[in-house]
Amino acid sequence: MTTQIIDSGQVEQHNASQRATLQADYDALGGMLSRRGVDIEALTAKAQTFAVALPSWGVGTGGTRFARFPGKGEPRDVTEKLEDCAVIHQLTRATPTVSLHFPWDKPADPKALRQQADSLGLSFDAVNSNTFQDQPGQAQTYKYGSLTAQSQAAREQAVAHNIDCIELGKTLGSKGLTVWVGDGANFPGQHNLRGALERYLDSAKGIYAALPDDWLMYIEHKLFEPAFYCTVIADWGTSFAAAQTLGDKAKCLVDLGHHAPNTNIEMIVARLAQFGKLGGFHFNDSKYGDDDLDSGSIDPFQLFLVFNELADATLRDGTFKPAYMLDQSHNVTDPIESLMSSAVEVQRAFVQAALVDRAALAGFQEANDALQSAQALKKAFRTDVSPILAMARLRAGGAADPVAAYRASGYREKVAVKRPPKAGASGSGIV
Numbered sequence: 001m002t003t004q005i006i007d008s009g010q011v012e013q014h015n016a017s018q019r020a021t022l023q024a025d026y027d028a029l030g031g032m033l034s035r036r037g038v039d040i041e042a043l044t045a046k047a048q049t050f051a052v053a054l055p056s057w058g059v060g061t062g063g064t065r066f067a068r069f070p071g072k073g074e075p076r077d078v079t080e081k082l083e084d085c086a087v088i089h090q091l092t093r094a095t096p097t098v099s100l101h102f103p104w105d106k107p108a109d110p111k112a113l114r115q116q117a118d119s120l121g122l123s124f125d126a127v128n129s130n131t132f133q134d135q136p137g138q139a140q141t142y143k144y145g146s147l148t149a150q151s152q153a154a155r156e157q158a159v160a161h162n163i164d165c166i167e168l169g170k171t172l173g174s175k176g177l178t179v180w181v182g183d184g185a186n187f188p189g190q191h192n193l194r195g196a197l198e199r200y201l202d203s204a205k206g207i208y209a210a211l212p213d214d215w216l217m218y219i220e221h222k223l224f225e226p227a228f229y230c231t232v233i234a235d236w237g238t239s240f241a242a243a244q245t246l247g248d249k250a251k252c253l254v255d256l257g258h259h260a261p262n263t264n265i266e267m268i269v270a271r272l273a274q275f276g277k278l279g280g281f282h283f284n285d286s287k288y289g290d291d292d293l294d295s296g297s298i299d300p301f302q303l304f305l306v307f308n309e310l311a312d313a314t315l316r317d318g319t320f321k322p323a324y325m326l327d328q329s330h331n332v333t334d335p336i337e338s339l340m341s342s343a344v345e346v347q348r349a350f351v352q353a354a355l356v357d358r359a360a361l362a363g364f365q366e367a368n369d370a371l372q373s374a375q376a377l378k379k380a381f382r383t384d385v386s387p388i389l390a391m392a393r394l395r396a397g398g399a400a401d402p403v404a405a406y407r408a409s410g411y412r413e414k415v416a417v418k419r420p421p422k423a424g425a426s427g428s429g430i431v
């Protein structure tokens, strides 16, 4: 029996107030889609299959390298983070899994944490290692790198930490390890560029060897920061080469914010999918760099184009199933509201991509009709599928309007009382 953190009577009351309007909007959209030969019920059923993992670090207020402005009632430990994640899933029905970050979320009792997740109707997605900052009492510093450090002792420590993450993840029921390293150089000449990657591959092989057979290792690249001259795993080419070198269980992870501005990310997605190395995503949005803004808040068309490639890849290979995860930093909003809205925005792109008339598009491409090809995509992107998303939630026991239902529940005010700030307990990190 799943524990509902928000009183289900309150959610039902909210839905009752929305139901008539939603049904009218849904019927109107259904009629319009039917004239296009699209069955709205099939799309709603498809929307219900969508799931994106929540980042445990996202439920606390983020921050920048200048400051962090904590919010009220932030979770102070991993069990409170799970409670907030459960609220998000209860209202959106689109976020059944949580991605943990170690050692930030290291549980005193992993089995008890798994039981708590289970009771809340949650399970664990990929676990994330952290070798981009030093932990209290650790023997070697990562100041000059971790998996790529010149120091063999530092490299060994970083490999051992990743293997610890795998062991912990096994107890929690996770099936993947995401590895992002901040390793790089701030000056030309600081690194032997080839040597640093050779050390990375050598270390990564040590981690890969500890992966269970049914696990994947997700290699996350990032163009710059914290290193500002060069980053060892900077781009999808390096990530791809590393994944190829390691083996079948190594795949590439695309964080939408980890590219140069104006990079054609959907093409990277197509390339990685073509060669069987697209492992998953960290969804977020950005304007200038790795801004970690809410998914779909800046460039929803790019998100749609990414899902258009994913829809194409799925048609070619029914077993294709990359891992979806949010990775955002919330500085001026209630993180729960941002994560709910973001999950819905990613789900929106998923449904819009399913609306693309692929036979028509293929015909336009075949005929070199550039204008109509573009219009075929725009036609899907311009369709407001909000009633489908709301109906999918309603039928699954979620809220027609998650943010409105959340605000009406008074959850934040309640946890603000229950969770007074605790010294040294940071609600979040940024990755």
Ligand SMILES: [Mn+2]
Residues within 6 Å of the ligand: 220, 255, 282, 327, 431
């Ligand atoms: Mn990320």
